[in-house]
Amino acid sequence: MEPVPHANTNLxxxxxxxxxxxxxxxxxxACAELLDETGYEQLSTRAVAVRAGVxxxxxxRFFSNKRALADAxxxxxxxxxxxxxxxxxxxxxxxDWRRAIDAVLDEYLAMKSAVPGFSLIDFGxxxxxxxxxxxxxxxxxxxxxxxxxxxxDREPDDDLxxxxxxxxxxxxxxxxxxFRADPSGDRAIVAETRVLLQAYLARxxx
Numbered sequence: 596m597e598p599v600p601h602a603n604t605n606l607x608x609x610x611x612x613x614x615x616x617x618x619x620x621x622x623x624x625a626c627a628e629l630l631d632e633t634g635y636e637q638l639s640t641r642a643v644a645v646r647a648g649v650x651x652x653x654x655x656r657f658f659s660n661k662r663a664l665a666d667a668x669x670x671x672x673x674x675x676x677x678x679x680x681x682x683x684x685x686x687x688x689x690x691d692w693r694r695a696i697d698a699v700l701d702e703y704l705a706m707k708s709a710v711p712g713f714s715l716i717d718f719g720x721x722x723x724x725x726x727x728x729x730x731x732x733x734x735x736x737x738x739x740x741x742x743x744x745x746x747x748d749r750e751p752d753d754d755l756x757x758x759x760x761x762x763x764x765x766x767x768x769x770x771x772x773x774f775r776a777d778p779s780g781d782r783a784i785v786a787e788t789r790v791l792l793q794a795y796l797a798r799x800x801x
Contacts, residue, residue, distance in 0.1 A: 621647040623668050627712030635721045665720040673718045677738050684746045692800045736760035758799045762792050
């Protein structure tokens with residue numbers, strides 16, 4: 596069972612007791628499983644409640660609709676992604692940005708192949724609400740900037756954030772292409788993505 600997402604402002608009500616936190620995690624687990632089985636369009640809050648083994652009211656206690664549910668799953672995915680990268684960075688010498696970027700890409704690919712629901716909802720719900728301040732790639736770039744700045748012993752300033760955002764947007768587009776070409780991810784396109792990220796960041800971080 597995955598950890599409950601922290602500071603999730605998309606929840607109607609944050610869990611206070613451990614039992615509520617566990618119920619929320621079961622609901623998100625059920626959502627992830629059903630996404631793989633039925634897709635987003637066929638997803639329903641009632642089906643999630645049945646799969647999670649909770650009353651439908653428990654789902655609506657936390658979420659107003661299925662989009663809010665999917666968004667919470669995306670935020671949990673981002674929390675898990677950040678935890679995985681943090682664990683990898685501990686094993687990489689400080690300042691070694693090339694290996695750090697490899698870890699960032701590797702952990703995304705690992706989640707893509709192993710985490711339920713991740714292929715449809717990685718870090719953002721399929722139907723974005725159009726709020727630029729809540730853009731999924733902006734959230735990912737912000738989190739990665741904090742992690743990488745700490746590893747590189749530099750300030751997470753606007754210049755670094757802009758560079759990381761460019762990388763996130765480029766990688767997002769290229770990895771979508773890789774997985775359209777091959778359901779398991781076209782290795783050649785993934786390799787080219789790695790080359791592109793390294794080449795672009797060399798002028799910023801070297």
